[in-house]
Amino acid sequence: MEHFILLEDVYKIYNEGLESEVRALSGVNLTIERGEFVAIIGSSGSGKSTLMNILGCLDIPTYGEYIMDGHRVSELSDRELSRIRNREIGFIFQGFNLIPALNALENVELPLIYQGMGGETRRERAMEALDRVGLGNRAGHKPSEMSGGQQQRVAIARAIATRPAIIMADEPTGNLDSRTGEHVLEILHGLHREGATVILITHDNTVASTAARRIRIMDGRIVEDTRQEVAV
Template sequence: MTAPEAPVLEVREVSKIYGTGDARVHALRGVSLTVERGDYVAIMGASGSGKSTLMNILGCLDVPTTGTYLVDGTDVGALGDRQLAVLRNRKIGFVFQSFNLIPRMSALANVELPLAYGGVGVGARRRRALAALDQVGLGDRLHHDPNELSGGQQQRVAVARALVTAPSLLLADEPTGNLDTTSTGDVLRILDRLSSAGRTIVLITHENDVAAHAKRVIRLVDGRITEDHRQAPVDGPPPRLAAVAP
């Protein structure tokens, strides 16, 4: 359905308005953005800059008021409810600030969940979930419930869950916002590794240290892009890969 050279993300003149009348809030005022396959983009901005709104639109959780948005060349605005669910399942992997693992389900079951919704068979599901957990270094915590894991471990499970479906795009919304420095390092190292393996990542943060790991940094102020700065080439390794992974 899409040519191989189509960008992973293409956002054209997207704006988002909340509320009506005097209470109207322009969260986004005409944002255009294209993300190539294999890129590692950090979107930065103070709170209220609209970065969370952008993230929700990129993740197909919210729809823009105006403008179009394409994932892998597919116009999201034209999709129905069911197709959106399939798109979220196959093309996008989410990592949230507050982890958002499903309570009372083991790490393994949490990672298997997107595959279950995607209709993957039980055997393949188990194999892929184990591989994903192994990739984030949690091969020994398979049967722990989220409340038995540390914050860093929970976030690594969330990363495993996000990448288990091999999505075109990994969306991370302040993935390190609730983590201590050690865990932050762990998670960022994983993201760097994924990026160097060719995975497309869009990360939202307000910390410069975190943004420093990205190949490209976009700054958002009052719903507009004010700065678009490339730190490393799209097809090269992420800038901090060497620094954090000896």
């Protein structure tokens, strides 16, 4: 059986061989199937963000193999990796990462510009994404004119505008109050129901409990991988 995402004995080592050597990941084996909703849980320094960076093709393993949709990531060119990051993966970060000088619509259009999409089609797709997260009426507002929850929803709209197969969310509720955080999780689960593969990185067990599969990482190793029935 060919897995959608496969990590085989992956290590990520910084300053290898030096006194300051850090093993962020130590022999990680992981499979994720298309259409899964997975929460990766760990405290600060556990290796969960390093794992997300490798899964998102933002970094490469020191040792081991990463295979995505049948492709060995180590064999892909920089251009091919860039294409995967831009078309196949939608990233959502705790810090929103919006461009302050651009309004909501322009921020959401950015990855579509990188794809070379024409102006009219691009605006339609961006507005569709903003409507999806309930912010069509805030398209002309800049980040400074929006609440943290609204900024995070703009970031989600930007992530889904390219209609990616994978959504990677790194602590997407970390800077939000509980009610707004619940709304963000509802949006992610809605995307999952429509077929997206969602990988949620969190330190919060309550957030992780909404996922059907929970993977706990500690000291660079997977120490727990459980599945449960969830009603979302």
